[in-house]
Amino acid sequence: MLKIVLSVLTVAVAAGLSAQVSTTEAVEVWCPSVLGVGIKTEVPFCDVEVQRDPSFGVLVILPPHRGDATLSFSLHNRHTYSEQEVRDGQAYAQYVASIAVATMEGQIVAKGVVLGEFRAVGDLFDRVGGGAGPDEIKAIAPMGSERVFVTIPEGLEEVAIVGQSLDVVRPQSHDTFESVGRPVAVVSNATVTYNPR
Structure with a gap:
């Protein structure tokens, strides 16, 4: 398992007139399946696989916090790009990926969905x-981006992001994938906003 930090952002914001300070920072992420680093964004992307056991998911380690914290991350569809399919006019695909954020005991804290359509490389x-290949670019690529916000209660300092299902519609087919180990989405740019203890 590879440990990656999906963002590099630290901001301190004064909370009203009180002495409390809310902090936003990159969150520690343990990624069992790293897709790779974006060529344009230079951001690490982590595959989200269907899992029934949260310990096999994308693990997010949260800092100790007073009150609720807010975990946020970007959720992307996962597309296999083919230049030949684009040239032949056969590249269209629609994806609906469903994920869950769960405690290590398996209690679901939140769910997220990302919907995307592919027609051309600009998508x-x-x-x-x-x-x-000769250009050293992977065929698998993140597509679309949906920002997911999850309220994390005080005392909860580790959660897992796990895939639940992937629905794929192409001109000649409609498939649903729910088997354990199947990559269904990609996450990046995970941050947490919290009041430190």
Whole structure:
């Protein structure tokens, strides 16, 4: 498992007239399946796989916090790009990926969905380096972006992001994937806003 930090942002904001300070910072993420780093954004992308056991999901370690904290991350569809399909007019695909944020005991804290449609390379959010071809760009790429916000209660300092299902519509097919281990989405840019203890 590889540990990555999905963002580099630290902001301190005064909370009204009180002495409390709310902090927003990158959150520690343990990613069991790293898609790679974006060529344009230079952001690490982490695959979200269907899992029934949260310990096999994307683990998010939260700092100790007073009161509720807010975890946020970008959720992307996952598309396999083919230049040939684009040239042949056969590239259209619609994706609906469903994920859950769960405690390590399996209690669901929140759910998220990202919907995206692919027609041409401009629909991709980014391309990822490390591929086998001459341009070293992977065929798998994040597509679209939906910001997900999750309220994390005080005392909860570790959650998992797990895939639930993926629905794919193409001109000649309609498939639903729910098998354990199947990548269904991609996450990036995870941050947490909280009041430190």
